[in-house]
């Protein structure tokens with residue numbers, strides 16, 4: 084029985100076809116899977132660049148291009164196009180084997196042959212060649228073949244290289260892109276990492292190359308698998324992973340492991356695949372978790388897309404951390420009586436008044452969270468010697484004694500009234516789990532890990548036995564938007580030697596990414612392991628227009644511009660659901676929505692509903708986490724709102740906390756801007772935010 088490989092190019096073509104033609108494609112290839120290829124009409128293509136190409140009839144107008152094996156029975160679907168385009172495609176393009184990765188590559192020979200003479204003539208008079216500093220031996224070692232080498236030697240600037248992306252062999256273009264971006268051959272080699280083959284490659288063996296090309300050819304076994312791939316043609320992340328992503332997904336780790344990387348590098352994608360792989364091993368339940376319910380809904384949708392076998396799906400539980408805590412608590416004690424936010428505030432307030440304590444209620448509540456709960460302090464002596472890093476105001480020993488008494492009173496009130504807060508529920512759930520002989524999960528996969536608090540980490544540590552592949556962490560400390568700074572070691576999780584980094588951004592254009600990285604202004608950002616993290620190597624191969632920035636003298640003027648911009652996007656064919664507006668302050672988002680409705684543009688509040696098909700999504704920067712939009716406006720980026728005054732501790736109160744608050748606000752703006760896939764508009768009224776200074 085022949086088996087089928089589906090190339091990424093085929094799947095993307097398939098996604099653009101009309102439903103009826105898609106159905107026909109499915110019928111043709113389901114038949115192909117079910118029968119022997121001899122019964123099917125594969126036709127040789129006259130003047131094709133590869134003698135392996137065959138065409139297959141889809142209907143009167145459409146043809147598929149299939150690569151036949153020399154021996155064996157794996158047929159690879161390469162393209163599906165209108166009749167003449169399909170033949171022209173096969174007559175222009177050759178298929179070859181990359182000598183470094185051993186995978187297949189397709190190039191447009193005609194475009195290369197047509198472009199090279201012009202480039203070469205231009206290069207003769209140029210002062211500098213693009214790859215002047217890279218020698219031929221390094222190029223060849225990185226898989227550049229003779230034809231691409233000749234082409235590379237004629238390049239004088241990166242625009243020419245960008246223009247060649249559509250016709251040079253893909254992996255080789257990636258290598259040239261890295262070298263042109265200033266990476267050394269060693270760095271490019273390291274970047275290719277998992278893709279490099281240890282043994283010499285037989286570049287004539289296309290059949291073996293197809294089997295190795297997991298990043299672009301998915302092999303399907305039987306009509307059901309074929310249908311599962313065809314079902315979501317645009318969600319290519321389901322079936323094609325970058326070799327670096329694939330290596331992280333497939334590895335066996337002797338303990339907790341993690342993946343880091345800048346925005347849009349596929350950390351969530353890797354976390355989802357990892358959960359799938361672990362669930363398929365059938366060793367026990369897999370928890371996929373993160374810090375908010377909105378984000379866990381997104382993860383749930385991802386798991387549903389990825390996992391097709393019900394018995395595997397049943398082994399994956401997607402819950403945000405607090406739901407896990409509440410469930411453990413409820414199973415032991417029944418439903419808790421939760422103290423709501425307002426009651427908690429007034430409880431702290433009355434303690435301050437009763438004790439005449441020299442603190443504010445907010446200060447005490449944070450002291451309790453960030454020192455007592457974070458470090459599991461349970462005695463006055465413990466509190467007296469506890470580290471208070473990042474807590475601002477210094478406390479002498481008598482002040483510490485007063486603070487301890489206030490916090491003790493708060494906890495006594497909880498016990499006396501039988502009330503619980505989310506924090507005490509977590510603490511109790513952790514205690515239950517610590518004492519349990521049977522843990523609820525065998526593996527835990529955590530996304531957006533940078534925003535979990537120490538007590539959430541302890542809960543998760545307690546929910547899974549220490550074993551191989553117990554905890555898998557995905558996160559980026561540059562995108563931390565809450566106040567949780569955790570040392571993984573302190574919460575009993577050691578990832579040293581099991582940390583991987585992703586560098587290739589799949590979401591955002593190079594223009595938007597580069598501009599947004601500028602916002603971070605070289606801030607030193609921790610790596611949760613006592614060192615500093617860097618996302619300097621984060622890059623994108625996608626190109627588009629530079630972000631547009633615009634200031635106005637009034638809020639009305641700014642919102643009018645937003646309305647016009649959004650209308651222009653919609654007129655260009657962007658669906659409203661693919662457009663987002665982010666603001667730091669909720670009230671500004673409300674004002675924008677009101678004005679949008681007044682101008683006949685439907686706008687939905689992300690806090691109230693998830694994205695809808697025919698409305699533009701308006702939400703706070705915090706709400707934007709986990710989302711992405713083709714076009715995004717970040718509005719109200721002025722000195723009063725970004726950073727938000729109320730979120731930044733005054734400098735005179737405490738310098739350290741002040742700087743940390745500023746860094747978090749800067750990261751928040753960075754997170755918002757990197758949700759844009761194709762176009763980013765940043766606006767403000769009045770004085771622009773100081774965070775924009777390095778980039779405007």
Ligand SMILES: Nc1ncnc2c1ncn2[C@@H]1O[C@H](COP(=O)(O)OP(=O)(O)OP(=O)(O)O)[C@@H](O)[C@H]1O
Nearest residue numbers: 319320323324325346347348349350351352589590
């Ligand atoms: N191998 C892949 N093939 C195709 N698309 C991919 C791949 N990996 C990631 N993507 C796409 O890139 C985008 C970003 O991926 P993802 O959300 O996993 O990144 P992230 O690193 O978690 O981002 P962030 O940190 O900004 O939240 C998504 O649209 C995802 O589908």
